[in-house]
Amino acid sequence: MAALSDAARLVVKIGSALLVDRSSGALRADWLASMAADVARLRARGTDVVLVSSGSIALGRGVLGLGASDLPLEQSQAAAAVGQIRLARAWEEHLAPHGITTAQVLVTLEDSADRRRYLNSRATLGTLLSLGVVPIVNENDTVATDEIRYGDNDRLAAQVAVTVGADQLVLLSDVDGFYSANPVADPAARRYDHIAEITPEIEAMAGDAGSGLSKGGMKTKLMAAKTATSAGCAMAITEGSRLNPLAALEDGAPATWFTPGLDPQAARKRWISAMKPRGTLAVDAGAASALGSGKSLLPAGLVGVDGRFGRGDPVAIRDVTGRALGQGLVRYTSDEARAIAGRRSDEIEEVLGYPGRAVLIHRDDMAV
Template sequence: MAALDPLHGKRRVVLKVGSSLLVGAGLKAAWLASLAADIAALRSDGVEVVVVSSGSIALGRGALRMAPGALPLELSQAAAAVGSIALAQAWRDALLAHGIETAQILLTLEDSEDRRRYLNLRSTLNALLDLGAVPIVNENDTVATDEIRYGDNDRLAAQVAVAAGAEACVLLSDVDGLYTANPSQDPAAVRLDEVREITPAIEAMAGDAGSGLSKGGMRTKVLAARTAVRGGCDLIVTDGRIANPVAALRSGGPRTVFVADDHPASARLRWIAAMKPRGRLTIDAGAQVALDDGRSLLPAGVVAVEGSFGRGDPVEITGPAGPLARGLSRYTAEEAARISGLRSDEVEAALGYPARAALVHRDDMTPWTR
């Protein structure tokens, strides 16, 4: 039986909000205020929250008094440029009422698929959450092209959840879960409370119809679930049309939970372990002791750099007696060679620009396996 509260015990959660929930004739301020109260309650329970929010185009086209109907690309981008300001301000006002600061992050799908950008996204999300802010993430519709035409924030939310190491990604939707058939057409349709494997039969149950200003259908949610569960993150579809939708979910409200394959940290380490190293970092005995203690690899412990690799590329880490680990480098091979052997306070002067403390962060490192 599914747990009453699918967010119980979760440390980090991503909430996805679609345009149709947030925008009608204008901003649905009362609904947003209720969701802000839900977010404040989650944080009071020790849960870190990231929001993936649509709505910039919808708000922008209203502000610019654009006619209803499909928009050409340049007008969609213009609407997004205006609406992104209003969207960010709406979220800031709603959460500031609870003493919570917000931050805006605008992405394209490439930002979570390219390893270098992925690391930058992950570091920024972690820094903001450590500082107590709620990141508000949206596609960068002002400059994006294919994202506006074909993109959806269900997929983006799943990718952000994996990048953030979230244990759950909640898609607030205009349906309350995945049904065996379309419930508006088949009275025998049954909602699935839990899905432990995304089979062809499960995929066949998903429809493509979106509603109103929203681009996503159930099909996109199942595809997003596939991304999330492989990354160790539960994906939950629940009804977002009601006030306080997260509180309702946590009280046992209707939903479908796509159950993760593993913990996000374990899934991430498997992903790193499967990569082919593009270079090698040889470290001294002192650095090996630090790694054995679960610490990051600092430049001071590196005695040799081999290969040609960029930021975010996988590297082999070798100690005096042989291979120790694989990890994602936060520096290029040329940069790593310049700072190897240096103390952390010497790195910026050697590079000529601000630098990260770790050459390979402990969260981006997995023990060597043959």
């Protein structure tokens, strides 16, 4: 079974009810400080951490005096606009004393549904993590309407975990795991410590979403588990209202772990391999050798482009004899790729007239 101590890259989802006091609408400063200490401890031992944090609407509605009832879309977006800056500032103020730099990343469903935006998000988050930053991710409630919303941060957190290639996802919840029935209504309900496969029977046990500040429910958590585990990411559901909830989980606090069959890298390679290519890139012998040793594909090694494709589309990679080398998600359009073929990375801006990325296909976006 997975253990938090094994995490190399961790995503943690934090619900509004954990961050914001339900009666006063104020931040739970003691809880936030304990969570910052947990994050600092994980970062100190080399674990990358991404926080998917709710709370902007809950904070904003308190400042604006909008009460606890359901809000119309316009008021929700206004509350989010007011609350987002307070939420980001709160995380910054609590993590900075530990020497941790934070970044705010606001996303919508379109950012993962569109491959070009997905690659942008992946590149930005990956760069932030490589620089030792803790990204604070939230849905961009200020602009998101129903058709471009995730709607809950459980599924958003799972998509973020997939995007950054996390090996573990923790959903801090108001319950300490997945139960066979609602434990409040059924005293005989039992908690599962470990779920290796989400069967129809498991799905039938999930209840509907709750009410109040929290939008999530066990159904959305199962959907998140499906997304995460299919990408090779283990997921835990655990009770998060106690102080230092991640330390408690590591020390054996009750939880349900959903385990994947593959690691994140293998799952991603399989996903890329299954795509239908939109074009073909031919590469020279030097590039073919570099790909075989796990390197990214640079424009300098490109000798031919076939087909029409856009940024983020899957393309086949072949050597000059036509031998298949692999497949990957390309970071340039077909016209751009033709223009920069054979060029060094430092020549790209001169050729295209605008700055470009150094690699044509990153090794993380390639199945060789």
